[in-house]
Amino acid sequence: MLNNWLFKYIDNSPLVVFRIFFGLLCFLESFGAILTGWVRKTLVEPKFTFSFIGFEWLQPLPDNGMYIYYFIMSLFGLSIMLGYKYRLSMISFTLLWSGTYLMQKSSYNNHYYLLMLISAIMVFMPANRDISIDAKQNPSIKTNAMANWCRWAFILQLFIVYTYASIAKLYPDWLDTTAIELFMRSKKNYYVVGDLLQQKWMHYILAYGGILFDGLIVPLLLFKPTRKWAFIISIGFHLFNSIVFQIGIFPYLALAFYLFFFTPATVRGVFLKKRPFYNEGEIKYPSFKNFYIVLFSIYFLIQIGLPLRHHFFKDDVLWTEEGHRLSWRMMLRSKRGSITYTVKDKASGEKTVVKLKDYLTKKQRRGASAKPDVIWQFAQHLKSDYKKQGKDIAVYVDCKLSVNGKPYQQFINPDIDIANLPWEALKHAQWILPSKTN
Secondary structure, three states, X not given: OHHHHHOEEEEOHHHHHHHHHHHHHHHHXXXXXXXOOHHHHHHHOOOOOOOOXXXXXXXXXXXXXXXXXXXXXXXXXXXXXXXXXXXXXHHHHHHHHHHHHHOOOOOOOHHHHHHHHHHHHHHOOOOOOOOOHHHHHOHXXXXXXXXXXXXXXXXXXXXXXXXXXXHHOOOHHHHOOHHHHHHHXXXXXXXXXXXXXXXXXXXXXXXXXXXXXXXXXXXXXXXXXXXXXXHHHXXXXXXXXXXXXXXXXXXXXXXXXXXXXXXXXXHHHHHOOOOOXXXXXXXXXXXXXXXXXXXXXXXXXXHHHHHHHHHHOOOOHHHHOOOOOOXXXXXXXXXXXXXXXXXXXXXXXXXXXXXXXXXXXXXXXXXXXXXXXXXXXXXXHHHHHHHOOOOOEEEEEEEEEEEOOOOOEEOEOOOOEHHHOOOOOOOOOOOEOOOOOO
């Protein structure tokens, strides 16, 4: 019965329209990163980047290479939008976007991660079967139908994202609005809304509204009587986030996802009125049915499991950051760190305090002052840099950390040589000292 439901064919208007919006947003994200200076600040100016551990071989291209890299990505975005050589364009964009995502985490953003996942899912989607250059050039692929699983893959992905985002907010500093108040302080100079965002009652609306929105929006969109009102609320919610937090294309990508919550007939009626509507409800089993079922089952099991991994680490994830990434823990806390890196020459015993400005950009210094994996990576970089000078060194870190405005506490054991410790991704780092308040 489940297989019949997954492979029952429905009108593909939602997928076709989503492909057009998705390609446009990929173009805007890629080309916009060049125009806004993001590429320059994040990938060109730094002397090196903090890649995801295990992907150190992924480094920015030299000179103007990253501008060309992002320009090529923007062209693939346009190709996706137009449905031109769709599969090749989609695979290429996914690989390039994944590469730039993994090669730097100073600008880590859950929305970049989501774009990588959705791009990978889109590779398997028959999104170019209509209203595309591919379908015009090759009429044999043209169809107005798709399997039901194509729609539900997006809905399930969005449900996982929002549900974990809601659950993550259920902690004291969010519930008493401490975290929200800290976020809003930097917005006080905003025109018109700046003063409003400093009001305590507004903090409660934002804190509890965020929990309720994330936790309920998918069920409300799936339930026909509440779908229209949920969509209207979503428009306000995402426009607010776009204006106040300036988080790029994500609010508009989130709204594009809602195409899959409305009936195909509704989507066709709004965007593709002259297009024939498919309503035959055939059940077709492709020859690769079992492959798709296994592949997507493994994928979604990983998506459900990854955000739970922080429960298997010692201490609070808000403090240690262990299990924080890839877990939809979005805009949950404010962290400030004060740090000193001391290099000790093992041969002479000479100690030198590292000047971070000599190595890191301002944004990189924030990560190297508060995030344990970045601290460890910078210690490895120092070790490698000194090794080129013929020196064998130890690196000691004196780091004090404040989470959500609480008093600073010692974060890293200052007596441990960080540079000569291995990184163990599945184990708690013993050199991270326990929090006294979390």
